[in-house]
Amino acid sequence: xxxxxxxxxxxxxxxxxxxxxxxxxxxxxxxxxxxxxxxxxxxxxxxxxxxxxxxxxxxxxxxxxxxxxxxxxxxxxxxxxxxxxxxxxxxxxxxxxxxxxxxxxxxxxxxxxxxxxxxxxxxxxxxxxxxxxxxxxxxxxxxxxxxxxxxxxxxxxxxxxxxxxxxxxxxxxxxxxxxxxxxxxxxxxxxxxxxxxxxxxxxxxxxxxxxxxxxxxxxxxxxxxxxxxxxxxxxxxxxxxxxxxxxxxxxxxxxxxxxxxxxxxxxxxxxxxxxxxxxxxxxxxxxxxxxxxxxxxxxxxxxxxxxxxxxxxxxxxxxxxxxxxxxxxxxxxxxxxxxxxxxxxxxxxxxxxxxxxxxxxxxxxxxxxxxxxxxxxxxxxxxxxxxxxxxxxxxxxxxxxxxxxxxxxxxxxxxxxxxxxxxxxxxxxxxxxxxxxxxxxxxxxxxxxxxxxxxxxxxxxxx
Ligand code: GLY
Ligand code: MN
Ligand code: MN
Numbered sequence: 346x347x348x349x350x351x352x353x354x355x356x357x358x359x360x361x362x363x364x365x366x367x368x369x370x371x372x373x374x375x376x377x378x379x380x381x382x383x384x385x386x387x388x389x390x391x392x393x394x395x396x397x398x399x400x401x402x403x404x405x406x407x408x409x410x411x412x413x414x415x416x417x418x419x420x421x422x423x424x425x426x427x428x429x430x431x432x433x434x435x436x437x438x439x440x441x442x443x444x445x446x447x448x449x450x451x452x453x454x455x456x457x458x459x460x461x462x463x464x465x466x467x468x469x470x471x472x473x474x475x476x477x478x479x480x481x482x483x484x485x486x487x488x489x490x491x492x493x494x495x496x497x498x499x500x501x502x503x504x505x506x507x508x509x510x511x512x513x514x515x516x517x518x519x520x521x522x523x524x525x526x527x528x529x530x531x532x533x534x535x536x537x538x539x540x541x542x543x544x545x546x547x548x549x550x551x552x553x554x555x556x557x558x559x560x561x562x563x564x565x566x567x568x569x570x571x572x573x574x575x576x577x578x579x580x581x582x583x584x585x586x587x588x589x590x591x592x593x594x595x596x597x598x599x600x601x602x603x604x605x606x607x608x609x610x611x612x613x614x615x616x617x618x619x620x621x622x623x624x625x626x627x628x629x630x631x632x633x634x635x636x637x638x639x640x641x642x643x644x645x646x647x648x649x650x651x652x653x654x655x656x657x658x659x660x661x662x663x664x665x666x667x668x669x670x671x672x673x674x675x676x677x678x679x680x681x682x683x684x685x686x687x688x689x690x691x692x693x694x695x696x697x698x699x700x701x702x703x704x705x706x707x708x709x710x711x712x713x714x715x716x717x718x719x720x721x722x723x724x725x726x727x728x729x730x731x732x733x734x735x736x737x738x739x740x741x742x743x744x745x746x747x748x749x750x751x752x753x754x755x756x757x758x759x760x761x762x763x764x765x766x767x768x769x770x771x772x773x774x775x776x777x778x779x780x781x782x783x784x785x786x787x788x789x790x791x792x793x794x795x796x797x798x799x800x801x802x803x804x805x806x807x808x
Contacts, residue, residue, distance in 0.1 A: 347515050356396055367408070369485075406418070417439075471498055471699070520604065527791065532804075537550050544569055551594055562594065572609060587617065597694075609773075623740050628776055638734060644686070652673045672759040689732060736778055
C-alpha cells in the first residue's frame with residue numbers, strides 16, 4: 346500500500362468533486378472456478394484499490410460525503426479462517442492503514458443504504474462487472490439486477506476518471522517497476538525462443554518472471570507466431586525457422602500497476618528482407634507517434650498520423666496506391682491496422698475500462714468515429730500532463746479480411762490486391778511502449794527494451 350495520506354488525499358479530492366451523497370465502493374470477492382473452494386486468482390477492484398488500497402476479498406467502503414467520513418465493511422477472521430488461511434490483521438488495523446476509523450460488518454450495509462434512500466441522500470455507485478457484486482448491489486438497493494441502470498453513475502464515474510487519469514509520482518514509480526519486470530519478461534522471451542520449442546514453453550518462462558518478481562500478469566499473455574490474430578491466446582504452435590514471434594505481455598506489480606509492452610522478433614537469427622521492411626515501417630509509426638504525444642494534442646490525431654505513415658510506407662512497397670490523405674480518410678489503411686493506436690494504462694491495463702470506454706477516452710467534443718479501425722480506438726481525446734498511454738501500432742496481414750475486402754472490390758483504388766498475395770502468410774507485427782505525457786513532451790517509461798532491428802538481431806544472433 347501507499348501511505349495513509351495518499352488514500353485520504355484521494356478521497357478528499359473525490360469529496361470536492363462529487364460533494365453530496367454516499368459513494369459506494371465495492372471490493373471484489375473471491376470467484377469460484379469449478380467448485381466453490383477452487384477459486385480464480387484474487388484480483389481486487391482497481392477503483393477500490395485507488396481510494397482504499399486494501400487488497401483483500403469481501404470488503405466494501407462507503408464514503409459519506411455529507412458527513413465527510415468513510416466506513417469500511419468486512420468480516421473479521423474467525424478461528425476457521427485462521428486455521429485454513431492463516432492469521433490476518435484485524436479490520437480495524439487494516440482500515441487504519443487507509444485512514445479509516447469506522448469499521449462495520451457487511452450486514453449493516455443494506456440498512457445504511459435504505460436509510461439514505463429514505464432521506465433522499467444520493468447513492469453513487471459504479472457499474473458492477475462481476476456477477477457477485479451485481480447480486481449484492483441489487484439486494485442493497487432493492488432493485489432487480491436488470492434494473493441496475495448506471496445512468497446515475499455518470500457524475501461519479503466522470504469525477505473518478507478526471508482524477509485518476511492524471512497519475513501521481515507514486516503511481517509513476519509503480520509503473521516504472523511494472524515495466525522493469527515487463528522488460529525482463531520480454532528479454533527472457535527473446536533469449537529463450539528457439540526453433541522446435543512450443544509457444545507454451547516460452548510463455549511459461551515469461552509468466553515465471555512476472556510471478557518471481559512478486560506480482561503477476563497484467564493480462565493474459567499473447568505470444569504467438571500468428572500475430573495477425575490480435576488477441577491470440579493459443580500457445581500450441583511449434584516455432585519454425587523464418588517465422589515471426591509476437592509477444593504482447595506485461596507484469597502488474599504487487600500493488601497492481603500494469604505494464605503493457607509488445608515486441609515482435611524473428612525465430613531465426615535475422616529478419617528476412619520482407620520482414621525487415623514491414624518491421625521498420627511499424628517502428629517508424631511507433632517512434633513518430635511517441636514523439637507526437639504531447640499535452641494538448643488529440644490522441645485521435647496521433648492515431649491518424651500513424652495511419653498516414655503506414656499508407657506512405659505501404660505505397661513505397663507497392664502494396665497501397667493513391668492519395669495518402671484520401672486513403673486514410675476513407676479508412677483503407679485499416680485493412681492492415683484494424684485496431685487503435687493505444688489506450689490509457691494504470692491500475693488496469695486498459696485504465697478504468699470497467700467505468701466505460703467512451704467516458705475514459707472521449708468527450709462531448711471528441712466523439713468515437715464508427716469507421717472500421719477508428720471505432721476500435723479506445724482513446725481519442727486530448728492528452729494531458731500526467732496521462733500514461735500505450736502507443737502500439739501494428740501491421741497485420743489477415744487473409745480472411747483481405748479476401749473479404751477483395752471479393753467486394755473494397756478500396757481497390759488504394760490497395761494493390763494482386764501484390765498482397767505474396768504476404769498472405771506474413772503474420773503480423775506490433776510494437777508497443779508506455780508513455781508518460783509531461784508538461785513538455787513525453788517520456789517512455791521503463792528500461793529500454795530492444796526494439797530496433799540491430800538491437801533485436803544482436804540478441805537473436807547470440808542464442
Ligand atoms: N495487451 C492488450 C493491449 O495491448 O491492449
Ligand atoms: Mn499490449
Ligand atoms: Mn495495449
